[in-house]
Amino acid sequence: MSTVRGARARARIEVTAAIKDEARRQLAVDGASKLSLRAVARELGMVSSALYRYFPSRDDLLTALIIDAYDSLGASAEEAHAKVSGDGPVRRWVAVCEAARVWALAHPHEYALIYGSPVPGYTAPDTTVPAASRVALLLIAIVREAHRGAGVALTPLPAELRPEARRMADDLALDLPPEVVTALVAAWAQLFGLIGFEVFGQFHRVVEDREAFFRHAAARLGHEVGLVFPGGADAGGTSTSGGGAAPVTTASDRDAPRRGAPQSRAPRRGAADRDARS
Amino acid sequence: MSTVRGARARARIEVTAAIKDEARRQLAVDGASKLSLRAVARELGMVSSALYRYFPSRDDLLTALIIDAYDSLGASAEEAHAKVSGDGPVRRWVAVCEAARVWALAHPHEYALIYGSPVPGYTAPDTTVPAASRVALLLIAIVREAHRGAGVALTPLPAELRPEARRMADDLALDLPPEVVTALVAAWAQLFGLIGFEVFGQFHRVVEDREAFFRHAAARLGHEVGLVFPGGADAGGTSTSGGGAAPVTTASDRDAPRRGAPQSRAPRRGAADRDARS
DNA sequence: CCAAAGCAAGAGCGGTGCTCTCTTTTCTGT
DNA sequence: ACAGAAAAGAGAGCACCGCTCTTGCTTTGG
Numbered sequence: 001m002s003t004v005r006g007a008r009a010r011a012r013i014e015v016t017a018a019i020k021d022e023a024r025r026q027l028a029v030d031g032a033s034k035l036s037l038r039a040v041a042r043e044l045g046m047v048s049s050a051l052y053r054y055f056p057s058r059d060d061l062l063t064a065l066i067i068d069a070y071d072s073l074g075a076s077a078e079e080a081h082a083k084v085s086g087d088g089p090v091r092r093w094v095a096v097c098e099a100a101r102v103w104a105l106a107h108p109h110e111y112a113l114i115y116g117s118p119v120p121g122y123t124a125p126d127t128t129v130p131a132a133s134r135v136a137l138l139l140i141a142i143v144r145e146a147h148r149g150a151g152v153a154l155t156p157l158p159a160e161l162r163p164e165a166r167r168m169a170d171d172l173a174l175d176l177p178p179e180v181v182t183a184l185v186a187a188w189a190q191l192f193g194l195i196g197f198e199v200f201g202q203f204h205r206v207v208e209d210r211e212a213f214f215r216h217a218a219a220r221l222g223h224e225v226g227l228v229f230p231g232g233a234d235a236g237g238t239s240t241s242g243g244g245a246a247p248v249t250t251a252s253d254r255d256a257p258r259r260g261a262p263q264s265r266a267p268r269r270g271a272a273d274r275d276a277r278s
Numbered sequence: 279m280s281t282v283r284g285a286r287a288r289a290r291i292e293v294t295a296a297i298k299d300e301a302r303r304q305l306a307v308d309g310a311s312k313l314s315l316r317a318v319a320r321e322l323g324m325v326s327s328a329l330y331r332y333f334p335s336r337d338d339l340l341t342a343l344i345i346d347a348y349d350s351l352g353a354s355a356e357e358a359h360a361k362v363s364g365d366g367p368v369r370r371w372v373a374v375c376e377a378a379r380v381w382a383l384a385h386p387h388e389y390a391l392i393y394g395s396p397v398p399g400y401t402a403p404d405t406t407v408p409a410a411s412r413v414a415l416l417l418i419a420i421v422r423e424a425h426r427g428a429g430v431a432l433t434p435l436p437a438e439l440r441p442e443a444r445r446m447a448d449d450l451a452l453d454l455p456p457e458v459v460t461a462l463v464a465a466w467a468q469l470f471g472l473i474g475f476e477v478f479g480q481f482h483r484v485v486e487d488r489e490a491f492f493r494h495a496a497a498r499l500g501h502e503v504g505l506v507f508p509g510g511a512d513a514g515g516t517s518t519s520g521g522g523a524a525p526v527t528t529a530s531d532r533d534a535p536r537r538g539a540p541q542s543r544a545p546r547r548g549a550a551d552r553d554a555r556s
Numbered sequence: 557c558c559a560a561a562g563c564a565a566g567a568g569c570g571g572t573g574c575t576c577t578c579t580t581t582t583c584t585g586t
Numbered sequence: 587a588c589a590g591a592a593a594a595g596a597g598a599g600c601a602c603c604g605c606t607c608t609t610g611c612t613t614t615g616g
Contacts, residue, residue, distance in 0.1 A: 008582055008593070015594095031398020033311035038572065049575080050595050058573065109398070117394025118478055120309020120387070161494045164487035171484070185485060186472065186495040193471015194464065200396055206449070207463060209442035216439050217464040224498065286562070286613060316603065327606080328564050336604065 016054050018044060020064055027065065027109045032119060035062070059122050062113075066124060067131045069110040074134025076103040081138055089146035089227045090219065096138050097191055097218035104195045111199050115192050136188055139225075140173050143184055146227050147176055154179045154226060180226050187221045194218075294332050296322060298342055305343065305387045310397060313340070337400050340391075344402060345409045347388040352412025354381040359416055367424035367505045368497065374416050375469055375496035382473045389477050393470050414466055417503075418451050421462055424505050425454055432457045432504060458504050465499045472496075 022040050037058055041048040055061040080099030084092050104111040114132070118124075157165050157179050165178035172181055194217050197203050198210055207213050300318050315336055319326040333339040358377030362370050382389040392410070396402075435443050435457050443456035450459055472495050475481050476488055485491050 006583065012593090032395070034398055036572065037574085047596055048573085049597075052574075053594055112395035115474075115478075115480075117310070117390035120312050155498075158490075158494055158497075161487070161490045164485070164490055167486060168484070182491070182494065183498075185481075185491070186498065189475040189480070190468035190471045190495075193468045193474065196393075196471065196474065197467035200393075202393075202467070203463075206446070207442070208445060209439070212436075212439045212442055213460070213463070216436055216460065217468075219436075220433070220461075220464065220502065224502070290562090314603065315605085325565050326604085327566080330605075331563060 012054070019051060019054055019061070020068065023061055023065060024068075024110070027113070028107075031109055032062070032113050037061070059119075062119065062122060063125060063128065065110070066113055067128050069107070069114050070128060070131035070134065072107070072110070073100060073103050073114070074131060074138075076100070077135045077138050081142075089142055090222050092142050093139070093222040093225075093227055094215060094218045096135070096142065097221065098215065100135055100191065101195050101198070101214055101218075104199050108199050111195070115196055116200070139188060139191075140176075140184060143180060143225050143227065144173055144176055147180065155183060155224075157182060183225045187225050191218070191221060290332070297329060297332055297339070298346065301339055301343060302346075302388070305391070306385070309387050310340070310391050315339070337397075340397065340400060341403060341406065343388070344391055345406050347385070347392050348406060348409035348412065350385070350388070351378060351381045351392070352409060352416075354378070355413045355416050359420075367420055368500050370420050371417070371500040371503075371505055372493060372496045374413070374420065375499065376493065378413055378469065379473050379476070379492055379496075382477045386477050389473070393474055394478070417466060417469075418454075418462065421458060421503050421505065422451055422454055425458065433461060433502075435460060461503045465503050469496065469499060 019040060022043050023035060026035055026039060026043075035058065037051050038048040041051050051061075055064065077096050077099045080095045081092055084095045087095075104115075154177060161182065162178065165182045168185060169176060169178040169181040172185075176184075194214060198207075198214070203210060297318060300321050301313060304313055304317060304321075313336065315329050316326040319329050329339075333342065355374050355377045358373045359370055362373045365373075382393075432455060439460065440456065443460045446463060447454060447456040447459040450463075454462075472492060476485075476492070481488060
């Protein structure tokens with residue numbers, strides 16, 4: 001009953017997919033705000049009114065594209081994560097961040113659709129929530145596992161933020177300390193700040209080697225959420241001292257004890273963290 | 279030069295301002311993509327074609343609005359900075375960040391215009407650059423002064439990033455070490471990541487006490503660029519040691535399992551419902 | 557004072573999202 | 587197997603959009 005529900009049902013699925021494909025194609029050319037039902041219909045050889053049999057309005061088509069974009073991004077991130085699932089948390093964290101960046105650069109207009117300015121007069125329905133959460137859930141899972149496994153390094157919260165931090169911890173991941181959850185939410189937003197600036201061209205004439213820059217920034221973000229850098233390499237294997245964990249030099253700031261011996265018994269391929277990729 | 283150049287010239291200036299005002303008003307209601315020259319003209323009691331005497335196209339009107347928005351944001355930030363110019367670098371840093379956030383929340387559509395998805399088919403002319411740089415220059419100035427004064431804490435860079443970091447340092451602020459410039463650029467993007475997520479509704483049902491959250495995140499950002507926290511106060515005055523600088527305590531070390539085993543990373547539906555833009 | 561320049565108005569072009577009606581095709585219950 | 591229901595396409599039409607071009611009127615500077 002579920003497989004072939006008749007020629008009509010199958011045709012509907014196909015036409016729906018064709019509409020979304022053509023819409024996505026136009027999206028990549030003209031951007032979301034120029035998405036035109038008539039143009040899509042024209043390209044598909046149908047008449048504009050016929051599209052309304054499939055999507056009751058332009059906004060509904062947009063919603064479908066948004067969900068697809070979230071899912072595409074989420075799938076990319078999950079796939080990248082799965083590829084390094086045996087590695088340490090920092091590496092997994094950076095892998096997910098990089099996957100998000102790569103996806104965004106490959107699909108700038110779809111990225112704009114989901115993380116850019118909201119389309120005015122349009123509010124995304126709750127149907128988008130599960131798809132939208134995938135990357136965040138991945139990040140949470142990485143940090144949670146790091147916490148469960150090797151432990152995470154905590155940064156104390158100011159008093160004024162403590163109740164809110166506890167609330168967020170309750171909402172999002174009950175088994176993580178509020179300090180970590182707070183840092184995680186911030187890192188989540190900051191990650192897409194980095195990606196957005198690159199995709200939207202704000203780094204034009206500012207950052208040239210954007211891949212290296214992003215990798216470093218993502219690693220710093222990972223440190224910020226408390227992931228412990230094994231073996232002492234932030235990202236290069238050549239940095240001094242124990243990891244990006246603590247500032248190292250100049251005047252005033254003397255650093256605090258790191259957890260774990262800096263160089264002792266790299267549990268796994270610590271230092272080569274990212275050199276393997278170049 | 280701007281003295282009375284005849285009634286006609288003055289009228290032109292006034293009408294131009296009136297058009298921009300009305301356009302801004304519509305922007306705040308309907309958003310950038312719904313900006314309609316005809317509607318502006320209608321509201322102003324003129325005919326649509328007359329507007330083209332003042333702005334040769336819709337995009338040129340948009341450019342004018344963009345520059346105004348950058349300038350408005352920049353002025354807000356500079357004003358906030360001036361108000362705390364006697365304080366330490368962290369305070370000034372956070373003040374500028376908060377000013378940007380407050381401005382963005384007060385002018386969400388103008389914020390979307392300058393930091394949201396770029397309008398497709400529209401590329402901002404170089405005329406926008408000076409206005410767009412004001413906030414960044416302010417952040418640079420704060421860090422530079424902190425560096426000259428109390429010294430900043432450095433975070434070592436990975437080898438692969440060093441050439442690029444040096445290049446950025448040369449471009450942006452010759453008298454700052456590359457490590458700081460790199461962190462500064464990252465913090466700049468991350469700051470607008472935080473603001474953007476809040477303005478665009480990504481924090482809906484995730485962060486409630488957004489002001490406290492932002493203040494903390496901004497302070498962490500300040501630390502990340504090497505600002506030294508005086509007296510150990512993060513934002514409220516309860517943090518230990520030399521500032522939010524270093525992780526202080528570690529989380530559970532309870533049964534750290536051997537990490538060879540592929541643990542299921544059970545995402546476990548943890549009440550994680552967030553809303554994308556609303 | 558008068559030609560030149562600036563300006564408003566109107567008509568018009570091709571485009572948009574969307575609705576309504578009418579016809580054709582496919583599915584389904586008896 | 588067939589009639590009725592449901593789904594789908596076609597086309598006309600509405601009100602809007604950005605933008606262009608032509609036609610007159612007003613201001614201004616030499």
